[in-house]
Amino acid sequence: MPHNFELYSARILDYSLAGQQQEEFSTCPGTATETAEKHLRFADRRGADTLILFGAADGRLAEALVKKKRANQELVICDLYPEQIRQLNLSGFDKTLDESCAILTDSSIWAQLLLLFQNGYGATESHLILNPGLTGKSKSRHQNLQKIFSGTKNIEIPNKGESSTISAAAILSPDEPELEKFISCFPDWIEEIVLVWDCRESESIPELRKFHNAEIINIRHPLNADFSAQRNCMLTHCSGDWIIYLDADERLDNENWEIVRRAAASSECKSWYLPRMTFYPDKDHCRVGYGLWPDLQLRLFKNNDKIKFVNKIHEQLTGLEGSTGILPDCPIEHLTHLLKSREKIELKLKSFDQSTDGRFNHHLGTEYPHILNDFISPRKGCEVGPLLLPDINMS
The missing domain is CATH 3.90.550 (Spore Coat Polysaccharide Biosynthesis Protein SpsA; Chain A)
Known part of the structure; x- marks a missing residue:
């Protein structure tokens, strides 16, 4: 797996920003194992060797995917709530993952989008999974990340740009x-x-x-x-x-x-x-x-x-x-x-x-990663x- 994800996420998790929330989630419909097996069948039909899971929720689906996936399949867990990953890791979540798995966490949709593209991941070659356990704002945000990732495409620009001022x-x-x-x-x-x-x-x-x-x-x-x-x-x-x-x-x-x-x-x-x-x-x-x-x-x-x-x-x-x-x-x-x-x-x-007559107060942070x-x-x-x-x- 690309070490960029591991180190980037570690930097984010090193810093606990006040006011950050954990994900909203409920129990997945069906068991995590059943859900994992269903998505792995979909991935096999497409010939996808990369699984991208949007939202960790309680971590159970990710753990089931790790146990059931093929050895040559990669799993990338994209999560927009660093505090959720921090709490899961305190419970040993990171210990259940192997070298074929990576966690990418940051509250910024755009950071995750660019890091995925910059590390060679695209929607057409991957099987995308929106964690069915997500609810509320957490579900909406991860759904937006999935839609933007799947809908963004590389385009060519002219080799020369002399026609416009x-x-x-x-x-x-x-x-x-x-x-x-x-x-x-x-x-x-x-x-x-x-x-x-x-x-x-x-x-x-x-x-x-x-x-x-x-x-x-x-x-x-x-x-x-x-x-x-x-x-x-x-x-x-x-x-x-x-x-x-x-x-x-x-x-x-x-x-x-x-x-x-x-x-x-x-x-x-x-x-x-x-x-x-x-x-x-x-x-x-x-x-x-x-x-x-x-x-x-x-x-x-x-x-x-x-x-x-x-x-x-x-x-x-x-x-x-x-x-x-x-x-x-x-x-x-x-x-x-x-x-x-x-x-x-x-x-x-x-x-x-x-x-602004005090309507806004800007604070200069000192500890951002x-x-x-x-x-x-x-x-x-x-x-x-x-x-x-x-x-x-x-x-």
Whole structure:
């Protein structure tokens, strides 16, 4: 089995996040052995050598599958409730599994989706089992994971992406560190960079034109407790066929910029999520668990007159047309912990809280798990290209 699952799950289980719940489940209809034998018959008819069980519940179905499956069959247990796995393991659940079994646990559906694809698992080659013992929200969440996994497909994007123009954009504060490096990270083929400055005086805006040959459009627009207004101001000044926006503490490397260029030439997808890797405590490690990775960011999308951000706080992009995909091999490098001290990050969060009149309180954690970047990268021989997402209601 891929060691990525074992180590990743161990990191998640090392950290107990306050307020986490265990799964809702009841006794399976029939015995666990009967259910296991039924699914193994289905798997044999399909010639599937991989079984993926969504939801551990009380662990009995997983244990029955371990006892009854063929020696050359793999069992992957995907569970969205780390606290459930922690409690099961305390009762010896992990001791009942052999080397052909692996537990993948994290509360993030997207982390599990990417890890499955990055380790070579696909729905067409596997037999998928939604644990019949799950109930309530637990059943609904695991059902969504199963549907998204089975409905997501790999697609090709053009080898060259020269037909569409792309506007790059950002909302910046004049006191952000390394602004020159941020502007310089945009490739030479970007012809327009729209910068919205969160400041009240035009004199505060630094001169950055000498760091890039693109047309740089500077707009002053203070936050005024309205994040969407800032974003919409940014959108109105973008004239490219496509728009990509980054924050001052984010970077894409040259190889990933080329993927962006190619993705903008795709006819199958009109908007793309990019995973974001928050480096901590150094650039070799990334924060993971409970939504910290892949932290999908909808940053690349086709420009049209209908797109706009809504909600003053926790803004969301609306008006997108066409299908949406993920670029798993094009991560945004999030450098906030490398560029800023903890005190500066906390001051920034405090300013956001003040702008919302106390409606939101951001807390900077210190103990979230982190892992070597290699363990959230595709396993050797398992290249993962662009993924087209199914149209599924996640509510």
